[in-house]
Amino acid sequence: MVQMTAKVTPSPPPPEQWFTLPGRYSWEQFQALDALLTVDYSGVRVFYLDGVTELMSISPEHELIKSILDTMLVLFFYKQKINAVPMGSATMQSESLSVSAEPDLSYRLDGESGPPDLAVEVALSSGGRSKLGRYRRLEISEVWFWQDDRLWLYGWDGEDYQELRESRLLEGVRVDLLERGVRSRNLLQAIQLFSAEMQ
Numbered sequence: 104m105v106q107m108t109a110k111v112t113p114s115p116p117p118p119e120q121w122f123t124l125p126g127r128y129s130w131e132q133f134q135a136l137d138a139l140l141t142v143d144y145s146g147v148r149v150f151y152l153d154g155v156t157e158l159m160s161i162s163p164e165h166e167l168i169k170s171i172l173d174t175m176l177v178l179f180f181y182k183q184k185i186n187a188v189p190m191g192s193a194t195m196q197s198e199s200l201s202v203s204a205e206p207d208l209s210y211r212l213d214g215e216s217g218p219p220d221l222a223v224e225v226a227l228s229s230g231g232r233s234k235l236g237r238y239r240r241l242e243i244s245e246v247w248f249w250q251d252d253r254l255w256l257y258g259w260d261g262e263d264y265q266e267l268r269e270s271r272l273l274e275g276v277r278v279d280l281l282e283r284g285v286r287s288r289n290l291l292q293a294i295q296l297f298s299a300e301m302q
Contacts, residue, residue: 119162119227127154130198137194137203151196151203152237159228164288168225168249169207171285175297176210176223179276182301186214195219195241204237206246212272219243221272226250232257235264245272249285254278 128136133151140147140158150157173189180187188211195218196203209219222243224231231250235257238246246264248255256278257264258271270276280300284293 119165120160121228122158124156124158128156129154130201133203148192148205149203150205150234150237151201152240153201162227165207165225165227167288167290168227168285169223171288171290171293172223172225172249172281173208174290175281175284175293176208176273176276178294178297178301179273180210183273183275185212185273187212188214188216190219193219195222195243197241200240202237202240204241221245221247223247224249231255239264245270252286253282254285 128151130151133149133156136156137149137151140149146161148159148161150159177187177189179185190209190211192205192207193209194203194205195209204222206219206222207225208221208223210221211217212220218241220243222238222245224234224246226232226234226248227250231248232255235246238257238259242259244259245267246257246259247270248257256267256270258267269278277300280297284296287293287296
């Protein structure tokens, strides 16, 4: 008897998707939705600004890019002896400012507790730099976006964000190396590249 087996081709992972919910929502409604999604849908992120609620699904590529960036930044902190406090994707929100933001990575750079100095978002589908308004309300010192296969850096000047050529917070960090590391889409290669260039 000949056994036949069906060859199953795995489907590609779903891409990152961004949705804006129709209508406007009160802070209380947003909080209820956020609590529900946090419990039942761990792969969904929620953002809020002035009654507008947005949802973003997380893709494997998104998580890979985030991990590579985080690893290279931790190497930089170690090499420069920066006592950074990693805050991950901790939610930053204010009812009085009508805003909630959830970066992919965030860091406080003085070893103390409090709001982060640096927030990093990976934007593969939409959002990204057009969403600086969330951080403008929170006055985060620097916000970085990985979008269009490169890093975009923005620094808070006390009134608004200005695009930066290099980080003011992380003096000496090589943005080109971070970009090359992420473009490799290979964590080991990124570590080797970044470590070799930082000697």
